[in-house]
Amino acid sequence: MTPSPATDRTPREYWRRNVRYVVVLLAVWFVVSYGAGILFAGSLDEIRIPGTGFPLGFWFAQQGSIYVFVILIFVYVVLMNRLDRGFGVDEVETHPASVARREARRSRPKGPAGGRTAGGSDGGDADPEATS
């Protein structure tokens, strides 16, 4: 369906995927707040969350939508960190040790999957620079 990331790692493809993530996540964002919390709140109110006094539409409007918002942002963070590494556009580390590691990683002929496995150490790499 889409060109394999190993062959198409252009900024254009990176952007296209980013936009696709954004569209999907914003669709969920719309459904939980404007859909469940507003447009269909009246009919969802017929349903009770089992074991509580919450009518479902009211719960979505005052609780559920907010929880989903938080989850959406963190899902986007994870997806984008992975995408950044897959396309080699994540931020350059200025710390010498991390630069060496990055070079080693980039010379490996692998797609996003390779980036992901090596990515476990990325959070650690960031720290020296964050405090500089």
Next chain:
Amino acid sequence: MTVLAWTFTLVAASFALYIGIAIWSRAHSTHDFYVAGKGVHPVANGMATAADWMSAASFISMAGLISFLGYDGSVYLMGWTGGYVLLALLLAPYLRKYGAYTVPDFVGDRYYSQTARVVAVVCAIFVSFTYVAGQMRGVGIVFSRFLEVPVGLGVLIGMGIVFFYAVLGGMKGITYTQVAQYCVLIFAYTVPAIFLSLLITGNPIPQIGFGGADAETGTYLLDRLNGLHEELGFAPYTAGTKSTLDVFAITAALMVGTAGLPHVIIRFYTVPKVRDARVSAGWALVFIALLYTAAPAVAVFARTNLLSTVSGRPYAEMPEWFTKWETTGLIAFEDVNGDGRIQYVGPEATDGGGAPLQNELTIDRDIMVLANPEIARLPNWVVGLVAAGGLAAALSTAAGLLLVVSTAVSHDLLKRSFRSTITERGELLAARISAAVAVLVAGYLGIDPPGFVAEVVAFAFGLAASSFFPVLILGVFSKRLNREGAIAGMVSGITLTAAYIVYFKFVNPAANTAEHWWFGISPEGIGTVGMLVNFAVALAVSRLTPPPPDHIGELVEQMRIPRGAGEAHEIEA
């Protein structure tokens, strides 16, 4: 210790903490002053953003509003949180990558136009000032009620504190003070919420408790509240009275307005990296959600407490808090039928025989959170804590807004528009002076608010939504949008929104009812229409005028890729 002694102690301790932090984190350069040296950890930035964002309105007024509005209050809950999803997905990472100091900075560069920059500066200053006056007022109210000093003196003390850390520390001082203020305010909000939840439902987690059974009667609390509402002639608590389209429009205006508010956006410039900007928006929302999911629970507890302790009871038996708030004029009782009892009823109420009953009690909805611990007879220290929390919320937001005003003047107007030769030291001095002037103006507005300020604060979101948001989004997601489109979009969006609000609020307030509104959309929700107009005008005008120069296309491409962020400013740091 008495309530007053506790309040003095806790407020003084929190102020000492803020001043200590301010001295520790003084700004040494404009880079520190504007964006805290871009060295703020994303979690700390998330906390600072949460404190920056949650104002006196969130802390003091929101739960009260919801408790009076019921389901209709959801517009604030969804509107003031959903905007962070837009920020994280559509704006924060790109604006961080671009690396500007301010929002007008970005607008001016992306649309290669001094006119666009100046339009953005004017919008930013207008939005921020209307907002900050409300914060100063909040400070005054807390002081006058809890510390028994006049409102004016309360505002002066608040001004002094903000002056100290905003002028001295700039963004750096403000950021670390806001982290402390977040901790104070969330503690002050959740402690009474947990107490109330335990008292009323037996469940320590308010978010779950308000869906649970009432400890007294065993029925679900929400059912009991709906029942009380029906008995007293109010609309059911869990169903709305506003039209669906209006609820939709208001929610959208608040969400989009949140994502377009300059003092929120500017916070994402302070983190080291693009990916920090994304995750920082997530942390900000986590910290905000802690309060925003507790607020509807507090609203339900407060409403139940109020109805069961006040309604139908003899006036002579009212507890101490009732008379104390009466002296401030925020509670007013008029015994219309002369029976000595308080009839607190809705428009549909009837007595036993079917004759209509008149409401005798007016309650200012701002006092619900502040009065709640007293209504529920919580310990004295909790009451003092709430005062300190309210002050933290008001001061942190005021400081963030004042910084936007001061950078708009010293950076966008002086450095970038009129005196590009100004030195680094001169610019830092100008930033401090304009922050000082902004504090004085804000204080004046707080002590002596012109009648329109309170009205306008609620509309700051609509104005931000209809002016900034489309131009910022299109600046990242469309390479084709040009100078002409952006200026035409901003001007048409904000003009339409402001005109609609001014017409219904000031020119012809009598016509401010659903049948006169366009499609039943209230002035609170008109920002959504203004935003759509802004989008449409910007795109249409861009198509009809020459495309932007080539270097803008490159600038946008660069902005979309995280790598390379922050390098532009490293020499200054």
